[in-house]
Amino acid sequence: MYFMSTWNNFFKKEARKELIGLVIGLISVLTFANVMMPEWQWLFFIAIMILSSSVYRFIMVNENFYKKQNLTDEKLRRFIVEKNAFVIFFLLVILVPVIVLSSIFNQEVISNNFIFKILTYTFIALGTENIIYIFHNKPVEGYAGGFKRNEMEDIMVGIKNVIDQIPSLVCILLFSLLFFVMELNISIYFSILYYLFGIVTFICFKKEIK
Numbered sequence: 001m002y003f004m005s006t007w008n009n010f011f012k013k014e015a016r017k018e019l020i021g022l023v024i025g026l027i028s029v030l031t032f033a034n035v036m037m038p039e040w041q042w043l044f045f046i047a048i049m050i051l052s053s054s055v056y057r058f059i060m061v062n063e064n065f066y067k068k069q070n071l072t073d074e075k076l077r078r079f080i081v082e083k084n085a086f087v088i089f090f091l092l093v094i095l096v097p098v099i100v101l102s103s104i105f106n107q108e109v110i111s112n113n114f115i116f117k118i119l120t121y122t123f124i125a126l127g128t129e130n131i132i133y134i135f136h137n138k139p140v141e142g143y144a145g146g147f148k149r150n151e152m153e154d155i156m157v158g159i160k161n162v163i164d165q166i167p168s169l170v171c172i173l174l175f176s177l178l179f180f181v182m183e184l185n186i187s188i189y190f191s192i193l194y195y196l197f198g199i200v201t202f203i204c205f206k207k208e209i210k
Contacts, residue, residue, distance in 0.1 A: 002082040003089075006059050010090075026051070026094050031101045038109045042180040045121050049175065051094070052125040053168040056087050056133075061164065063139045080203055084126065091122060116188045121179070123191035127198030128171050134205045140164045 011019065034044050060083065095118060103110040140160055178184040 002079050003086050006083065006086045009064060010059065010086075023094065027097045027101070030094070030098045031105070034098065034102045034109055035105045038106070041109075041114075042176075045117060045179070046172065046176050048095070048118055049121050049125040049172045050169070052087070052091060052122050053129055053165065053172060055090055056084075056126060056129040057161075057165055057168060059083060059086060060133055061137060061140050076206055077203055080130075080199060080206075084130070084199060087126060088122075120186060120188045120191040121175075123188075123195040124175060124186075125172065127191070127195035128175075129168060130195075130198035130202040132167050132171070134202055136164075136167050138164075 030044065030047065033047070034041075037043065099110060099115065099118075179186075
């Protein structure tokens, strides 16, 4: 229900060409960065966390997706789980081609450890987003559709979206310091538990304030 409604809104006909262009662009940039700058792999992982955070915020607070929800406990669980499922689905659409293309151009940059790190940092980012959304969930203005758009309006919308994402970016900065400066090594199992903790916390908190 909520997965499909998000799907239909995300892939709506009038924005499909722009979305395809965005997906191709992201795949190209991430693949290029991964293949050409293997010594800067930490930068690739930060980009993955920012992408995960951005997709989550987009489908949760963008005014084109946001709808005031008055949900029963069962529907609340479905809403949160299916929204998270859509984010993971979309990230797979981006990351699977990136991994495949990267392995074609440079097999040395791809390993099981590399894939586990992608999953680890993705789960950490999404777990954090579920917690942030509890306290920071006001809708933000979305971009107008179509190719004939007002540039200044788009710039202002972009600025508002960046401001809205400041708490997420601050968390990503802190995680980056922990993981890539202080070299804190966490397992994928911990990241999965942290992600599930974020979802459960979100569900429990929403139940309390209903």
